[in-house]
Each structure stands twice: as C-alpha cells, then as structure tokens.
Amino acid sequence: MNVELDACGACAGTSPQTPAPVANRAGLSAIGYRVGTQPLFKESMQARLGTLPELRTRDPGDFTLGLIDAWASVADVLSFYQERIANESFLRTATERRSLAGLAELVGYVPQPGVAASTWLAFTLMQAPGAAPTAVEVPAGTRVQSIPLPGGLPQTFETLEAVPARVEWNAFRPSLSxxxxxxxxxxxxxxxxxxxxxxxxxxxxxxxxxxxxxxxxxxxxxxxxxxxxxxxxxxxxxxxxxxxxxxxxxxxxxxxRPRIAFESLRADTVPLHITATFAAPRNWSFVTQQALSAHVPFVARADDLKVFGWRFGLKLRHLFRTLAAWSPPVAxxxxxxxxxxxxxxxxxxxxxxxxxxxxxxxxxxxxxxxxxxxxxxxxxxxxxxxxxxxxxxxxxxxxxxxxxxxxxxxxxxxxxxxxxxxxxxxxxxxxxxxxxxxxxxxxxxxxxxxxxxxxxxxxxxxxxxxxxxxxxxxxxxxxxEDPLPADSQIDLDTWVDGLHAGQRLIVSGELADSPGNLASEMVQIQAVAHAIGADGGTSLTLVSALTQAYVRKTVTINGNVAAATHGSAVSEVLGSGNAAVPSQRFTLRQSPLTHVSAATPSGVASTLALRVNGVQWREVHDFFGSGPRDRVYVARLDDDGSTVVGFGDGSHGARPPTGTENIVASYRKGIGAVGNVGAGQLTLLQTRPLGVQGVTNPTPATGGADAETADDIRANAALGLSTLGRIVSLQDYEDFARAFGGIAKARATWTWFGQTRGVFLTVAGIDGADVESGGAVFGHLLSAIGDAAEPNVPVRLSSYRRGAFTFSANLMIDPARDMDAVLAAAQQAARDAFSFARRGFGQAVARSEVIALLQGVPGVVAVQVSALRRTDTALFVPAARLAVLRENAQIDAALPQVGSDASVLAAELLTLDPRPLDLVATWAEAPP
Known part of the structure; x- marks a missing residue:
C-alpha cells in the first residue's frame, strides 16, 4: 500500500512531492507501487521552477505550465502501469493467467491444461436371423457422441483400444435358478x-x-x-x-462334472488343464475320450477354449453342445x-x-x-x-x-x-x-x-x-431369488463362450438395498471356469468384488466393453521446418488439445504426436538438459485455450529440418468438465464398425477437469517445490495428490489397516466430484505415488465422504436497508463460506462461525442461530438446547476412521445443504 498521496493541492508548489515512498506489508493481495499521481507530479515540477527566476507566472495557460501538465499526465500513466506490472510480478498479487503461468514456470511448474473425462462403453452387436454368432472387433478410435442435456452441447468420445465383441456378450445374466x-x-x-x-x-x-x-x-x-x-x-x-x-x-x-479352467493370455503362454476327470462311457468316440481324459496340458497363446477345440478337431460353435452330449448327466x-x-x-x-x-x-x-x-x-x-x-x-x-x-x-x-x-x-x-x-x-x-x-x-x-x-x-x-451379492464370484446358468481373464464386464441392475434405483459398475475377469455336462454353466472369478449387491433378476452383464475418453482425433499439417530459424513456434489449429489421465507426476499426458519428415519427436517439459541433436519439443497452453508448439534453438533441442509442410501433428481435441456426461448419454455411433448395432455408457464419464484458473495456479505453483519429485512426509503425499490432474483436495493421515500401519489418503475430485476406485484418475494417482514414494510404506487411497448441514437463524435488519436484498446476501454469503472450495476435510462447523458470518453481512444488526443440525444423518441440535450451549458449539466432521472389520472410512467434508436456509428477518426498529 502506498503512503498517502496528497491530492488536495494545499501544499502545491511548496516542495517536490514525488517520487513518493513505497512501503507494503507482507501478505497483501495487491501492492501499491505508484510514486505519484498527475496532480502531485505537476505540483512537484512546478515547485522545481523556483530555480528559473525568469519564469514568474503560474498561469495554467502558459506554454511552459501546459507542457508540465502534459508530462505530469504522462508520468501518471507510466506510474499506473508500473504498479500493474509490479503486481503481475508476484504470485500472490498477479491477476493475469499469463503472468501466473510465467511465474510458475520459473520454478518448473506448468499449469494443468485440464483432463479429459473417461468412461466405459458397452457395445451391442446385431445378428442376422439364422446366421451363426460371429466375433467382430471394435477398433480403437471408434467415435461415439453424447445426447446433450438441455442447454448443453454434444461431446465426442473415442475408444482407446481394440476389443473383440460377440453377440452372446450383449447381455448375459447371472444364474437365476x-x-x-x-x-x-x-x-x-x-x-x-x-x-x-x-x-x-x-x-x-x-x-x-x-x-x-x-x-x-x-x-x-x-x-x-x-x-x-x-x-x-x-x-x-x-x-x-x-x-x-x-x-x-x-x-x-x-x-x-469336470470343470475346464480357461486362463487368459496376455503376452506369455498359459497351460490349459482339465481339472477333473472321470471314466468315459463306452459309446464315446476315441477323440472324445482322449480329449477329456488326457493328462498332458494344452498350451495356447490367445484363446484356450479355441485351441482346445482346434486340438481335437471340434468346431468352436459346437464345442459346448458336444461337451454336453459327451458328459454324463447328473443323476x-x-x-x-x-x-x-x-x-x-x-x-x-x-x-x-x-x-x-x-x-x-x-x-x-x-x-x-x-x-x-x-x-x-x-x-x-x-x-x-x-x-x-x-x-x-x-x-x-x-x-x-x-x-x-x-x-x-x-x-x-x-x-x-x-x-x-x-x-x-x-x-x-x-x-x-x-x-x-x-x-x-x-x-x-x-x-x-x-x-x-x-x-x-x-x-x-x-x-x-x-x-x-x-x-x-x-x-x-x-x-x-437371493440378491447377487457384493462378491468376487458370478455363476451363469448357461455357457458363455470366449470369455477370458483380463476381460472387462459391465454389471448393471437394480440395487438390492435401494429398490427402484439402478446402478452399473465395471469389473474385470480373473479366471473363467466352464462346467461340462447337460446342466453346465460358466463361473466367473473377478479381480475385485462387486461394490454393490443387486436384485438378481434385474442384472445384465455386457462383455463388449471398451475404455473411452473425451476427445476426437485430428491430423493436420502445422507448417514447414526451417533449420535456419531457431526456436520455431507453431499453433495447433484446433483446440483444446486433449490431455488424458496418466501415471505421471502431473497426472496428465498429452495426446499430441508430432512428426517431422515422418519421424516422431518427443515432448519434454522444457529444453533444460536437451542436446543439439535431441528431437524434442515443448507444448504450452495459451490464454485463449490454443496450444503452441515450440522447437529448440539448435543448442538446447534440435531445430526442425528444412522442408515443405514437413511438420505434421496428430492429436485429439476436447477436454474439460463438459465431458463428465451422465450414464446413458453416449448413444450415438459416429463411426459404426461392422456388426455393431448400438452403444451406451452404463457408468457416467468421470475425471474431466478444466484447465487451471488463476487462483488454482496461485495455490498449486509451489507444490512441486515442496516435493521435488519425491514423497516423504504426510504433507508430501497431500501436495503430490493436490498437484495431480483431476484432484482438487487431499488429506493424508497415518492410519492402521488391521495389523498394518500406513498412509491413508483421502481425495476429492474437481468441484467435489468423487474419485471412483475403478476410474483412470484413481488408478493413475496410486501408481504415480508408488513411483515417487518409499516403496515399503503401505498406501491406501479413498474418495472422501460427503457431509451436509444446515442452520436456522433470526436476523435483525437495519430499517434503512432492503430486507429481501439483505436476506439474499446472507444466503449467498453462507453458500460461499460453506462451499466445497472453502472447506477442508475434517473441518468442523461452529455456531460462533455461523454467527460471525451472518453478522458480517451488510444490513444485519443482530443474529440469533436457532438451530444447527446435520441433514445427512439424524444428528441435530434442537433450538431448545442451543439456548444453553456454549459459544463454541459445533458439528464435527469425521477424519479417517478404522471400522470394526479393519476397513478404513475416508475423511468427511461438511458443506451447506443445497436446500434454502431457514432465515427469519425482522426489523431492528420500525422502518422510516
């Protein structure tokens, strides 16, 4: 803050008033850096005219005084902008995003460009009448568009991987008998x-x-x-x-009934064992007896069941029917x-x-x-x-x-x-x-x-x-009629051909403990077993148990599942390289550039692939440590959302070779919270692979986040300095998680997990979104922590628990004010103060805090809080008891708690209930 600048003119012409001294205390959100104003500059120059005895006039119409007045205005403008430049030079006081990004980059922090939302797509295949079921492949890059909600825009998603799909995987069911x-x-x-x-x-x-x-x-x-x-x-x-x-x-x-266990294969071979044998009836064919009584394991590379049929000359589509005929029925x-x-x-x-x-x-x-x-x-x-x-x-x-x-x-x-x-x-x-x-x-x-x-x-x-x-x-x-339990085993009444370990499934149905409410979740197969016999079926062992129990008769399981993220593919020519020009810059024509969640320290990875003369170059954080032959580039997000690609100067990073339109970029466009579409919105196939009839997203798209705002950069820029790429203390765990793409808040505690003690990390997504345990952000954050932290320290990650509260209050309003406007201001002040952005994990809400907040609203003369209660539980504080409560009466928010079964409950974050507050207003005295 500046010292007081005298603008009254009382001391005009007596002594120079500029440059005024500048002094600012620490912790200000804006600093004063002006050394004068136009009147002070003018009067200071006039005071110095005493050294010119020939100039005896002070008439404003004099040419000399007019020139002084003009230069005083110039000095005022220069002083004003110098103050703005000074404010933009400090992280706490800067207001322009470009300034904050430049300051953050000085300490190696690149502002987050945002994260693309991700989800799981379930495809439905069609089958021609009378035709045998066939397997098709849904290729990577299959494009699906959402049906927008009123006032919204359609969002495009693309699959990340090629997945096999079959008609019989459209919607099979768990055992209903x-x-x-x-x-x-x-x-x-x-x-x-x-x-x-x-x-x-x-x-x-x-x-x-x-x-x-x-x-x-x-x-x-x-x-x-x-x-x-x-x-x-x-x-x-x-x-x-x-x-x-x-x-x-x-x-x-x-x-x-023999059970043949079919293991999945990824890169290596997996043996196929017949896990039970029995005496073959006399009318069995020789090849059948050999197949089912052999003790030598079969080795396969892609599909054990397919190799089993191939090994003994059995067509795959008839294999299960044949096994049923070969196998003796249950007595x-x-x-x-x-x-x-x-x-x-x-x-x-x-x-x-x-x-x-x-x-x-x-x-x-x-x-x-x-x-x-x-x-x-x-x-x-x-x-x-x-x-x-x-x-x-x-x-x-x-x-x-x-x-x-x-x-x-x-x-x-x-x-x-x-x-x-x-x-x-x-x-x-x-x-x-x-x-x-x-x-x-x-x-x-x-x-x-x-x-x-x-x-x-x-x-x-x-x-x-x-x-x-x-x-x-x-x-x-x-x-x-028993519910499908939250278990890691799912039994099917019928044989479902081709399922393999590692395959993802979408389980959908009505919640057993919440009738009428539907839910879906993604699970992954760990092992598959087929029971041989006329009443045989398929048993699935999951990598992790279902998180919910479902009404069995409503459950459907889709096996045509592919991971997809927000964004659509783009390929364009950026321009021509010129080896004579250092530090060439190019701007992507379409924006925003898609960044997806990844197990990197920043939590995101760019989808940009840059090729010069057909050779792919590598993106780096900066050119430090890069040599003159290193094919590297940097990509920076501009204020308007566009992305600028920069090459090296020939000393730090190679220059692109000279050529005509030899710099080609492939990337995806689309990012941000707009990609967090609800379940069932992604239903429009923009590209339709052969045999695919429809698509949907049984689970909502999650993890999408916008680019960091100025306030976000200001809060997160120093986090990288606190960890320096490694995690040691509990504060390091919190800082690392907060700087990770898609994470807004984090709280680390040293907690017991049964007989083991370790770090329990509670996290929250952008704008209070849950961080789903099966989502990309959750898995990538846990993986990145594992790379940066001490390997022998157990780490558990969990999304936070929501808590809600409300209060009732009587307000006495200044009669000179508009009562409705004061009540609206009180409501808004409470919303802002007790919002997700302003509250922390485990932070309690005190009655005195509520009183102080309302008392600070302009127009409020007095406040009486008549009730303070939670709305997510039955716990509340009635008005009758508030009269005798102490001033520090409060609602507590839970920190991580160890349950009776050694499970750990995440920390809680208390926010104001979204319903309108019960505020009663009366006049402090009769209005005029």
Missing amino acids: LAQTVDADTTEVLLSGVSTGLKPGDSVVVAPSDAGSRPVLRTVAGVTPMAAEQQTRVTLRPAISGAQVPAPAPPPPRPR PSIYALRTKASLFGYNAPDPRSLPAAISGQYSDEYVAGGDWVPPADVLDPLLDASYPRIAPGGDAAPSFAALRWSDAQGDHWVVANVDGVAEHGIARYTMTGKVTQLRLSVVGQSDSGPVSIAYPSFSSYRGATLQAESEALPLARLPN
Missing part, C-alpha cells in the same frame, strides 16, 4: 413337467444328493401339477417310524417305482394244513414250527410272475427295487440296486409256475459284510411285496 437338493427327510420336491404319473399312495425312492447317503423309500402324500411353471409339486409322507431298515448300498457314485434324486409284485409262494397253502405225507415231502422247505423257509435271502428274491419291464441298472441309470414286509416287530423295508434279472420256471411250496428272479445288491454297515435277511415267520413272507421298475423323475431347478 438353483439346483434342487433332497435328503432322507425331504417332505416336498418340485419335479420337471406335469406328467409324472404319480398319485397319492405311490412309493418313490429318494436318492439324497449327498453321495454318501443311502436311498430311502417314501410314500407320496399329494401331487399338485403347476401348468404355468411346467412343474409338479410332490409332498411325501414321513418315513416309517421304528422300521428296522438294513443298510443298503448307496447308488453308484454319480459321475463328477436324478427321485425315482418312481412303477411295478408292484409279490414274492413267489405268497399264496401257498399253510404247511400246517397239509397231511403229514405231503408236508414230509417238502421237509427241506420248512423248519420246526411249521413255517416255510423263504427261497433265499433278499439278495435273490423270486417274484410271483413274469415282469419283463423290470431291467437291471447301469452306470448311467441305476435301477432300484424296494422290499416291504411287516411282522410282530413292526413294518420293515429295504432299498437295493437291481443288478440282474432272469425268468425261469420253479416248483416249490407244493406249487409250480413261472417266476422272475432278481439279483439285488444290499450292503449294510456291519463289519460282517452284506446284510442277509431271513423272515422269521410264514405270515411275514406271505405279506411281503416288492416294488421295482424305477423311473427317474428329473428335479426342477428352484428360482434363485
């Missing part, structure tokens, strides 16, 4: 179809899903067909209580017993009713007491007639039989496997006839081996019945 399991105590089952042939009273064999459990005999209590679902609900009666059930053998082990769990028979001799006469002469001839068929001896144990029962529909079982389809009888001890039953069937004639028990003999296998759990059953009395033998001719009844799959 569950395999039904049964056990010995199951009381209700769902069967596929409505024509089961069951009725109440029928017997069924329940083979529990657990291979180690024994099959049991159950009786049908009720049958309910459900035509709409094409299912039948069957209720079963409880097992016979108190039955002495011999322990039968479990059914033959069901063939395991059913419910078997209906269609045939009911009695044992031979059930109607034979009682031996006690026969004459002794006759019964004596059959002495080997009865024992003391007059009871008939059964023809054999239950392992070889004789049925009373020919039953041609009873057949022995095999490996693929077991055949069950159940024997039931009653005696004085109660009811008994046993379930066995039919291993053989034979028909022959027999003469026994004074009777002759044709019988069916079964060979059954019943294995007990006693140490003595197979259980042999002998019937203690003739009455039990006569009442015994055998049920056989088992028919498998397939179980229906149960609807899976």
Whole structure:
C-alpha cells in the first residue's frame, strides 16, 4: 500500500512531492507501487521552477505550465502501469493467467491444461436371423457422441483400444435358478413337467444328493401339477417310524462334472488343464475320450477354449453342445417305482394244513414250527410272475427295487440296486409256475459284510411285496431369488463362450438395498471356469468384488466393453521446418488439445504426436538438459485455450529440418468438465464398425477437469517445490495428490489397516466430484505415488465422504436497508463460506462461525442461530438446547476412521445443504 498521496493541492508548489515512498506489508493481495499521481507530479515540477527566476507566472495557460501538465499526465500513466506490472510480478498479487503461468514456470511448474473425462462403453452387436454368432472387433478410435442435456452441447468420445465383441456378450445374466437338493427327510420336491404319473399312495425312492447317503423309500402324500411353471409339486409322507431298515448300498457314485479352467493370455503362454476327470462311457468316440481324459496340458497363446477345440478337431460353435452330449448327466434324486409284485409262494397253502405225507415231502422247505423257509435271502428274491419291464441298472441309470414286509416287530423295508434279472420256471411250496428272479445288491454297515435277511415267520413272507421298475423323475431347478451379492464370484446358468481373464464386464441392475434405483459398475475377469455336462454353466472369478449387491433378476452383464475418453482425433499439417530459424513456434489449429489421465507426476499426458519428415519427436517439459541433436519439443497452453508448439534453438533441442509442410501433428481435441456426461448419454455411433448395432455408457464419464484458473495456479505453483519429485512426509503425499490432474483436495493421515500401519489418503475430485476406485484418475494417482514414494510404506487411497448441514437463524435488519436484498446476501454469503472450495476435510462447523458470518453481512444488526443440525444423518441440535450451549458449539466432521472389520472410512467434508436456509428477518426498529 502506498503512503498517502496528497491530492488536495494545499501544499502545491511548496516542495517536490514525488517520487513518493513505497512501503507494503507482507501478505497483501495487491501492492501499491505508484510514486505519484498527475496532480502531485505537476505540483512537484512546478515547485522545481523556483530555480528559473525568469519564469514568474503560474498561469495554467502558459506554454511552459501546459507542457508540465502534459508530462505530469504522462508520468501518471507510466506510474499506473508500473504498479500493474509490479503486481503481475508476484504470485500472490498477479491477476493475469499469463503472468501466473510465467511465474510458475520459473520454478518448473506448468499449469494443468485440464483432463479429459473417461468412461466405459458397452457395445451391442446385431445378428442376422439364422446366421451363426460371429466375433467382430471394435477398433480403437471408434467415435461415439453424447445426447446433450438441455442447454448443453454434444461431446465426442473415442475408444482407446481394440476389443473383440460377440453377440452372446450383449447381455448375459447371472444364474437365476438353483439346483434342487433332497435328503432322507425331504417332505416336498418340485419335479420337471406335469406328467409324472404319480398319485397319492405311490412309493418313490429318494436318492439324497449327498453321495454318501443311502436311498430311502417314501410314500407320496399329494401331487399338485403347476401348468404355468411346467412343474409338479410332490409332498411325501414321513418315513416309517421304528422300521428296522438294513443298510443298503448307496447308488453308484454319480459321475463328477469336470470343470475346464480357461486362463487368459496376455503376452506369455498359459497351460490349459482339465481339472477333473472321470471314466468315459463306452459309446464315446476315441477323440472324445482322449480329449477329456488326457493328462498332458494344452498350451495356447490367445484363446484356450479355441485351441482346445482346434486340438481335437471340434468346431468352436459346437464345442459346448458336444461337451454336453459327451458328459454324463447328473443323476436324478427321485425315482418312481412303477411295478408292484409279490414274492413267489405268497399264496401257498399253510404247511400246517397239509397231511403229514405231503408236508414230509417238502421237509427241506420248512423248519420246526411249521413255517416255510423263504427261497433265499433278499439278495435273490423270486417274484410271483413274469415282469419283463423290470431291467437291471447301469452306470448311467441305476435301477432300484424296494422290499416291504411287516411282522410282530413292526413294518420293515429295504432299498437295493437291481443288478440282474432272469425268468425261469420253479416248483416249490407244493406249487409250480413261472417266476422272475432278481439279483439285488444290499450292503449294510456291519463289519460282517452284506446284510442277509431271513423272515422269521410264514405270515411275514406271505405279506411281503416288492416294488421295482424305477423311473427317474428329473428335479426342477428352484428360482434363485437371493440378491447377487457384493462378491468376487458370478455363476451363469448357461455357457458363455470366449470369455477370458483380463476381460472387462459391465454389471448393471437394480440395487438390492435401494429398490427402484439402478446402478452399473465395471469389473474385470480373473479366471473363467466352464462346467461340462447337460446342466453346465460358466463361473466367473473377478479381480475385485462387486461394490454393490443387486436384485438378481434385474442384472445384465455386457462383455463388449471398451475404455473411452473425451476427445476426437485430428491430423493436420502445422507448417514447414526451417533449420535456419531457431526456436520455431507453431499453433495447433484446433483446440483444446486433449490431455488424458496418466501415471505421471502431473497426472496428465498429452495426446499430441508430432512428426517431422515422418519421424516422431518427443515432448519434454522444457529444453533444460536437451542436446543439439535431441528431437524434442515443448507444448504450452495459451490464454485463449490454443496450444503452441515450440522447437529448440539448435543448442538446447534440435531445430526442425528444412522442408515443405514437413511438420505434421496428430492429436485429439476436447477436454474439460463438459465431458463428465451422465450414464446413458453416449448413444450415438459416429463411426459404426461392422456388426455393431448400438452403444451406451452404463457408468457416467468421470475425471474431466478444466484447465487451471488463476487462483488454482496461485495455490498449486509451489507444490512441486515442496516435493521435488519425491514423497516423504504426510504433507508430501497431500501436495503430490493436490498437484495431480483431476484432484482438487487431499488429506493424508497415518492410519492402521488391521495389523498394518500406513498412509491413508483421502481425495476429492474437481468441484467435489468423487474419485471412483475403478476410474483412470484413481488408478493413475496410486501408481504415480508408488513411483515417487518409499516403496515399503503401505498406501491406501479413498474418495472422501460427503457431509451436509444446515442452520436456522433470526436476523435483525437495519430499517434503512432492503430486507429481501439483505436476506439474499446472507444466503449467498453462507453458500460461499460453506462451499466445497472453502472447506477442508475434517473441518468442523461452529455456531460462533455461523454467527460471525451472518453478522458480517451488510444490513444485519443482530443474529440469533436457532438451530444447527446435520441433514445427512439424524444428528441435530434442537433450538431448545442451543439456548444453553456454549459459544463454541459445533458439528464435527469425521477424519479417517478404522471400522470394526479393519476397513478404513475416508475423511468427511461438511458443506451447506443445497436446500434454502431457514432465515427469519425482522426489523431492528420500525422502518422510516
């Protein structure tokens, strides 16, 4: 600030008043540097006229005094602009962006040009009717345009990579059904179809899903067909209580469904292993047996599944269908017993009713007491007639039989496997006839081996019945109504061909904990496994778990995913090189130049590629350290948003060789926060690759930021000096993050992560945007920190938590003021003071701070804060308590907190709730 300049003229002509002394205290936002004003310069020159005694007049009309007046005006103008130049020479007081950029560059800081927004695009492919699904490639540079919101402009995005795409990857779903399991105590089952042939009273064999459990005999209590679902609900009666059930053998082990794990390949080869093997049925082809029972791993370079089919001559589109035919089906769990028979001799006469002469001839068929001896144990029962529909079982389809009888001890039953069937004639028990003999296998759990059953009395033998001719009844799959959890495993009902590790997917659906709200997120596959069999499917293991739980039936997964950033490609001739001219400069014709997020110290990388005579030159920060032969250039952002490219002078950096239009630039144009378009806005294909039908961005574009403003440069210019390219202290972590493109605020704390302690960095994006964990800025910042920081220090990065508060206040207004204008000013003052730009992480809001703020609004005479409360939680301070609260009553904002599960919650930033404040105004006294 200048000393007071006397402009009243009281001392005019008495003594020289210029040059006035200049003195400024530290910390000012503007400095005074003028040594005088026009009146002072004029009077000072007139005072010096005393040395000319011949000039006795002071008449303003005199030529000499007129000349003095003119030069005083010149000096005033020069002094004014000298003051402006002086202000532009200091970082704190400069107002022009060009001045700030030049000052920052003196300490090696180049202002951020901005960052292009990035997102994930999900492509939809079309398929001609009747045509086989084909794979296409979505090339890098595929251009997509957004549908602008009212008042906005369309924004162009381009893909960064070429990605394969398939029709079957358009929208596949997670598993919507569950395999039904049964056990010995199951009381209700769902069967596929409505024509089961069951009725109440029928017997069924329940083979529990657990291979180690024994099959049991159950009786049908009720049958309910459900035509709409094409299912039948069957209720079963409880097992016979108190039955002495011999322990039968479990059914033959069901063939395991092999799982073939297909690993992804990036640069090296990955072996393909068959993770489970099983005995191949006899009707399998030789090549099939060789393929699925081979123990030698297959080696592939790009697609394991494709090589698997190629190795054994299988067409890829038929591979899964073939695997299903080759693989044995999963054994059913419910078997209906269609045939009911009695044992031979059930109607034979009682031996006690026969004459002794006759019964004596059959002495080997009865024992003391007059009871008939059964023809054999239950392992070889004789049925009373020919039953041609009873057949022995095999490996693929077991055949069950159940024997039931009653005696004085109660009811008994046993379930066995039919291993053989034979028909022959027999003469026994004074009777002759044709019988069916079964060979059954019943294995007990006693140490003595197979259980042999002998019937203690003739009455039990006569009442015994055998049920056989088992028919498998397939179980229906149960609807899976559980949410898709925030897990790293996703199971699919069907085979999805071609998925590979490293592939990105977009998962979209309705949030399980927020009905009606849809969300999407990008995930990456870590491993893929395909289950072989008729009911096989695909299992995906993700690199990281889903962040949300979704309503399962609403979830769709798109695998045609490509990364894209804001901007469109441009190629132009900049001009002609001239080796005779040092430090040539060229300006890009189109602006703004796109800079994308990158793992560099600045957080951005230019998309500009410059070629001279077809040879690409390299962009550098500056020419320091560059030699006369180094093909380098610098690019600087001008005040109007254009980019100027500069070459070296021949000593520091090479000069471009002489040629005609030999300097060619390829770059992308488009940058800034305008690229942060919402989810679903990028739907217009400007370039349409073959087979691509549509596109969208299920997740919003994030990370876009405008070029640094003058205030941003002023705040960030010194950050590079504080870190000097390395990170040591907590303050270094904060400064490095704040100077990173796309980051507006940062807070570093020394925090425990379970059993480990390290640096926890809370960050916020431009204008309070979240820094998504799957976004480019998040990953690049973490990578850049890893390059600059101590490698043994654990670092965790997290986006901040939002907090909101509001208050109510009574204002007494000066009656000389406009009440509405004062209230509007109070609202605006609160918005500015408690905005994202003005608040810090963990900064509390004090009641006294609110009072001081409102009291400083012109026209406010007195303030009473009647309520102060948070609006993002139930915590609030009611007006009744404020009367007794101390002056420093406040709402606290949380710093990073360690949760009960060792997770860390990020720091919180409290800002004013966007809804209007509750301000009540009254006059301090009656207005005039």
